[in-house]
Amino acid sequence: MSRALIIVDVQNDFCEGGSLAVDGGSQVAADIGEHLGRHGQDYSVVVATADWHVDPGDHWSSDPDYRTSWPVHCRAGSEGAQFHPSLAPALQHVQAVFRKGEHEAAYSGFEGTTEAHGRTTGLTEWLTEREVRGVDVVGLATDHCVRATALDAAGAGFRTRVLTGLCAGVSPETTEQALAELREAGVEVVEGAPA
Numbered sequence: 001m002s003r004a005l006i007i008v009d010v011q012n013d014f015c016e017g018g019s020l021a022v023d024g025g026s027q028v029a030a031d032i033g034e035h036l037g038r039h040g041q042d043y044s045v046v047v048a049t050a051d052w053h054v055d056p057g058d059h060w061s062s063d064p065d066y067r068t069s070w071p072v073h074c075r076a077g078s079e080g081a082q083f084h085p086s087l088a089p090a091l092q093h094v095q096a097v098f099r100k101g102e103h104e105a106a107y108s109g110f111e112g113t114t115e116a117h118g119r120t121t122g123l124t125e126w127l128t129e130r131e132v133r134g135v136d137v138v139g140l141a142t143d144h145c146v147r148a149t150a151l152d153a154a155g156a157g158f159r160t161r162v163l164t165g166l167c168a169g170v171s172p173e174t175t176e177q178a179l180a181e182l183r184e185a186g187v188e189v190v191e192g193a194p195a
């Protein structure tokens, strides 16, 4: 079966030192590169998503509730929106980057688009054109954008796995809730990462 790796939002602002840092984010960045070093041949394609905000309305707040509003993060073109430096080895495998959230909140990578040859393509269409049937979802954060991306993947009919060893969450409680919800939706939650 043709399988894709989807690397979700491994950007500076979501890693240690960023404006909306997730503990373990930079380690996840490095570990995804190692995973691709060992298992790159398991994937027919590798893509990355990026939170990419121009003016996302009340997704940004000076008084965030950390549920639906957040500190300013991933401003389009800023340092914080760049992929974490430790993701560099993994980026060599990435064939397309799907940016999302320019003018509103967008948690799922399936809301993102990529531009190539003057054409704008969404993630479902891009994967379908390449006859992808299954996806592995990794990245940041387990309880937000990984969750939303994996739910959409399963909803679109892809056989979906989340590799928890290559993800990090904002809080243990919401991460556990998210993993339970994913299992309920038919996503295979793989504890740890393939050896």
Ligand SMILES: [Zn+2]
Pocket: 051, 053, 059, 073, 074, 101, 105, 106
């Ligand atoms: Zn955002």
